[in-house]
Amino acid sequence: MIKQDTVRIRKLPRIQTETLIQNALLIASVLLALVLAATISLTLYNNSKLAGILEESVESELLAACFAARDDIDAELFLSINSEADSFNEQARLEQINEKLRELRDGVGASYIYALKEVEGKYYFIFDTDEEFGTPSYPFFSEYELSPVHEEAFAGRASANVMNVDDRWGSFNTGAIPLLYNGEQIGIVSVDIEDAFVARSHQTATLDAILLVSIMIVTAILLIGLFILLLRRNRKIQSDLFYVANHDAITNLYNRYYLFNYLARWQKSPQSKNAFFALLFIDLDNFKNVNDSAGHDEGDSLLRLISQFLKTYTDSVGDTGCIECMTARIGGDEFLQIVPGLKTPEEIERWARTLLDDFAAHPELQCYVRNYEVGLSVGGALYPTQTTDYDELIRLADIAMYQTKAAGKNNYCLYDTSMGDGPEGIVLSVRKRKR
Numbered sequence: 001m002i003k004q005d006t007v008r009i010r011k012l013p014r015i016q017t018e019t020l021i022q023n024a025l026l027i028a029s030v031l032l033a034l035v036l037a038a039t040i041s042l043t044l045y046n047n048s049k050l051a052g053i054l055e056e057s058v059e060s061e062l063l064a065a066c067f068a069a070r071d072d073i074d075a076e077l078f079l080s081i082n083s084e085a086d087s088f089n090e091q092a093r094l095e096q097i098n099e100k101l102r103e104l105r106d107g108v109g110a111s112y113i114y115a116l117k118e119v120e121g122k123y124y125f126i127f128d129t130d131e132e133f134g135t136p137s138y139p140f141f142s143e144y145e146l147s148p149v150h151e152e153a154f155a156g157r158a159s160a161n162v163m164n165v166d167d168r169w170g171s172f173n174t175g176a177i178p179l180l181y182n183g184e185q186i187g188i189v190s191v192d193i194e195d196a197f198v199a200r201s202h203q204t205a206t207l208d209a210i211l212l213v214s215i216m217i218v219t220a221i222l223l224i225g226l227f228i229l230l231l232r233r234n235r236k237i238q239s240d241l242f243y244v245a246n247h248d249a250i251t252n253l254y255n256r257y258y259l260f261n262y263l264a265r266w267q268k269s270p271q272s273k274n275a276f277f278a279l280l281f282i283d284l285d286n287f288k289n290v291n292d293s294a295g296h297d298e299g300d301s302l303l304r305l306i307s308q309f310l311k312t313y314t315d316s317v318g319d320t321g322c323i324e325c326m327t328a329r330i331g332g333d334e335f336l337q338i339v340p341g342l343k344t345p346e347e348i349e350r351w352a353r354t355l356l357d358d359f360a361a362h363p364e365l366q367c368y369v370r371n372y373e374v375g376l377s378v379g380g381a382l383y384p385t386q387t388t389d390y391d392e393l394i395r396l397a398d399i400a401m402y403q404t405k406a407a408g409k410n411n412y413c414l415y416d417t418s419m420g421d422g423p424e425g426i427v428l429s430v431r432k433r434k435r
Contacts, residue, residue, distance in 0.1 A: 057245040058193065059160035060257050062175025064249070065108045065191040066158070067332045068296075071288055072100045073115055073127060073189060075181040081126050082119055087140030094127065095134065102129045107296055110191050111172060115179060116144060117187040118154065126187065149174045153188035250300050251307035254328040259336060263390040266323055275322040277383050278342035280352065281397035282310065284333035285375035285409045290368065302374070303333070305364055310335055313355060336394065345414050348380045352412035375410030377401055386415060 074097055081087055087094060101113045114128040125133070125142045132138040152159035153176035160175035172192035179187040246258035254262075266272055284306060291299040310327045314337060328336050342348045359365060359376055368374040379401025381393050400415035407413065 055162045056257065057241060058162050058173050059175065060245060060255060061108070061249065062160040062173060062191050062193065063158055063177065064255075064332075065104070065110055065113070066160075066175045066177040066189050068108070069101060069104055069113045069115075069191060070177060070179060070189045071291065071332055072104060073097060073179065075179065075186065078115060078117065078126050078179065079181055079186050081117070081141065084139065084141040087126075087134075091134065091140070094140065097127055098129060098133065101127060104296060105129045108191075109193070111194050112192040113190070114192075115187055115189050116146075116150065116154075123150075123154075147174060149176050150188060150190060152176065153178055153190065154185075156185055248307075248329040250303050251329050253307050253311065253335070254326055256328065256330040259326070259328040259330065262324065262326075267388075267390050271322050272388075275340070275383065276343045277323050277338055277340040278348040278351065279381050279383065279393050279397045280337040280339065280348075280355075281379040281381075281394070281401040282335040282337060283377045283401050283405070284335075285377055285405075286373045287333040289372040290374065293372065302368055303329075305368075306335075309359065309362060309365065310337065310355075313337070313351075314339065336397075342382070343385070345382070348382060348414060349412065352378050352380060356410070356412060377404040377409050378412040379404055380412065380414045382414075 074093070077090060077093055077097065081090060081094075105111075105113045110129075112129050114130075115126045116123050117126050118124075123144050123146055125140075125144055128138075130138060134140050146154070149159045149161050156178050158175075158177040160173075162173040172194060174190060174192050176188050176190040178185045179189050246255060247253065248255045284303075287299065287302070290302055307327070307329065314325045314327045323338060323340050325340050326338050330336055339348075339351060342351060355378065356376060360369065365374070379397045379399065381387070381396040381400060383390075383393055386396055387393050396415040399419050400413045403415075403419050404411050404413040
């Protein structure tokens with residue numbers, strides 16, 4: 001009897017221990033399932049967000065490459081090509097332009113850069129960086145079926161989309177902008193980047209999620225550690241992609257995408273009610289001379305110097321609290337400056353004059369001024385004196401900049417109502433965006 005009681009007493013701790021272990025395993029399993037579900041949801045959310053940022057980044061780069069390509073295209077030559085015979089007669093000049101476009105293609109990592117033209121309701125290649133362009137297998141003036149992005153460009157709107165074009169050359173992310181001559185659209189310029197980059201990013205994100213789930217099943221401890229590691233990694237990637245999507249790749253200034261979205265948010269904020277600021281539209285005079293004479297690498301070096309020079313002015317203002325003081329690159333050789341605190345034409349003129357004087361005296365920029373006649377054409381507009389709508393404010397500054405161009409360049413002009421909609425025959429750089 002005593003032995004049986006002893007055995008029973010000895011078994012009790014074992015049963016209690018096993019019960020505790022079972023309960024602990026059950027709790028651990030429930031926690032593991034909850035952590036697993038939360039992690040999968042968060043990972044899918046982050047992957048979706050990263051994919052969106054990546055696509056915005058690719059589209060921004062596509063449009064930047066389109067604007068750069070447009071500067072290399074001879075619009076008069078483009079306008080003169082209306083048949084295969086015209087292409088054959090101008091073969092030497094066409095090939096010269098194609099070589100410049102191929103240099104740009106290799107520099108920006110694109111697959112193809114090309115220009116299309118509509119002739120009698122059909123669309124034809126006039127320029128193309130494909131090495132077979134102009135050969136029997138791919139003759140000049142070949143017909144092409146438009147994608148939605150190209151249709152948007154032929155309708156007069158800059159457009160870009162990822163994984164948009166799927167034709168006999170492959171599957172591509174595509175951007176396209178109108179090609180203009182004397183203020184009229186004569187065709188479009190388009191850039192293709194293989195969509196494998198975006199597809200690989202989606203595939204990598206999916207594989208990361210599968211790997212994460214597998215590791216969490218092995219052990220809860222490793223799951224938590226790996227979860228923290230991957231969360232930091234995703235935040236780092238998200239931060240990097242956010243930077244790429246919102247900054248210009250050459251100058252590291254804010255880009256058009258960031259500027260327009262910032263102004264749209266700011267205009268709805270309480271700070272916009274009592275704010276005063278000037279907006280300067282700055283265009284680099286004779287930038288094409290640098291690209292044509294010294295090459296795109298030298299042109300990029302000049303853009304970086306100009307950007308550093310312009311940024312020193314907005315950095316000197318500091319935090320005003322009403323609106324961010326910034327310089328942004330919005331096109332090939334076009335910049336916008338937001339300068340808080342300027343309320344009168346006299347104040348904005350002093351700022352612009354100082355900018356132009358310091359530009360002319362800048363030791364690293366003087367060689368470009370001397371050798372290539374580089375200068376700055378500046379147009380200004382005041383908020384809220386002239387308008388309280390940021391789209392309209394940019395348009396007015398753009399008109400004033402073109403007035404400066406028309407008056408001889410390398411100067412400054414503040415918008416006034418006598419300028420109307422800008423010089424006749426000029427297509428403004430910044431169009432009113434749909435919101």
